Amino acid sequence: MTGTTMALAGLAAILTASTVVWVVSVKRRDASIADVCWGSGFALLAWLYCVLSPTLTPRSWLVVSWITVWGARLSLHIVLRNHGHGEDPRYRAMRASHGPAFWWRSLFTVFWLQGAILWFVALPVLVAVRAARPAGLTAVDGVGTVLVAVGFAFEVVADHQLARFKAEPANRGQVLDRGLWRYTRHPNYFGDATLWWGLYVIACATPGGWLTILSPALMSFLLMRVSGVTLLEAGLKASKPGYREYITRTPAFFPWFPRPPR
Numbered sequence: 001m002t003g004t005t006m007a008l009a010g011l012a013a014i015l016t017a018s019t020v021v022w023v024v025s026v027k028r029r030d031a032s033i034a035d036v037c038w039g040s041g042f043a044l045l046a047w048l049y050c051v052l053s054p055t056l057t058p059r060s061w062l063v064v065s066w067i068t069v070w071g072a073r074l075s076l077h078i079v080l081r082n083h084g085h086g087e088d089p090r091y092r093a094m095r096a097s098h099g100p101a102f103w104w105r106s107l108f109t110v111f112w113l114q115g116a117i118l119w120f121v122a123l124p125v126l127v128a129v130r131a132a133r134p135a136g137l138t139a140v141d142g143v144g145t146v147l148v149a150v151g152f153a154f155e156v157v158a159d160h161q162l163a164r165f166k167a168e169p170a171n172r173g174q175v176l177d178r179g180l181w182r183y184t185r186h187p188n189y190f191g192d193a194t195l196w197w198g199l200y201v202i203a204c205a206t207p208g209g210w211l212t213i214l215s216p217a218l219m220s221f222l223l224m225r226v227s228g229v230t231l232l233e234a235g236l237k238a239s240k241p242g243y244r245e246y247i248t249r250t251p252a253f254f255p256w257f258p259r260p261p262r
Contacts, residue, residue, distance in 0.1 A: 006130060014044070031111075042122055049130060062145065117222070131207065155188050175242045190253055224252075
């Protein structure tokens with residue numbers, strides 16, 4: 001099976017899965033399930049590419065293993081985070097904006113859109129899983145694996161620190177500025193972006209893998225300018241009195257030492 005055919009099969013599979021998830025969301029009146037299935041969608045694609053690939057190498061299993069662990073952890077984290085809180089405020093706002101038509105418009109504006117983005121971001125995974133050569137792992141694979149591990153560690157540690165902080169009633173309305181959150185306002189997003197650049201580097205170990213550079217670039221752009229930092233901070237500035245001062249001393253995305261208070 002050619003790479004193009006595999007890519008199209010992946011797109012069809014992810015849009016089909018997105019449609020199924022949309023049906024569930026309509027029945028539950030909760031579009032937040034799209035976020036729950038985000039990580040699992042990548043795992044689904046990775047295993048589909050593994051099944052369809054004519055040749056599997058140690059690189060194939062390396063990438064599929066990382067995607068499976070990362071995707072499963074992310075989906076479980078979002079399930080636990082959202083439990084008992086109802087629909088995410090972002091989707092509630094969309095529901096109010098679209099009115100009675102939201103139930104069918106959400107298929108296009110939420111589920112199929114996220115499915116298409118997911119498929120595009122995962123193109124380095126397709127390349128790395130399918131490539132027959134080099135058959136063995138290389139130094140480039142090693143560099144990519146280190147980046148993936150660093151990104152994954154940032155996500156896990158940052159999410160754990162934030163969950164513990166929110167669990168303390170005394171911290172309600174306060175700003176977390178300890179641990180990784182002392183060096184960047186969004187260590188979890190930084191970790192996510194780093195992980196995808198690491199997977200891209202692994203893809204670069206194969207012929208033509210560098211051509212998928214727009215995939216991690218899109219993920220980074222979304223995290224920094226669209227659905228990540230920009231969208232989240234708009235609400236945090238209003239809900240947390242100390243957040244504006246936190247912004248003045250803490251880098252938004254790339255970790256660095258805090259600036260002296262003004």
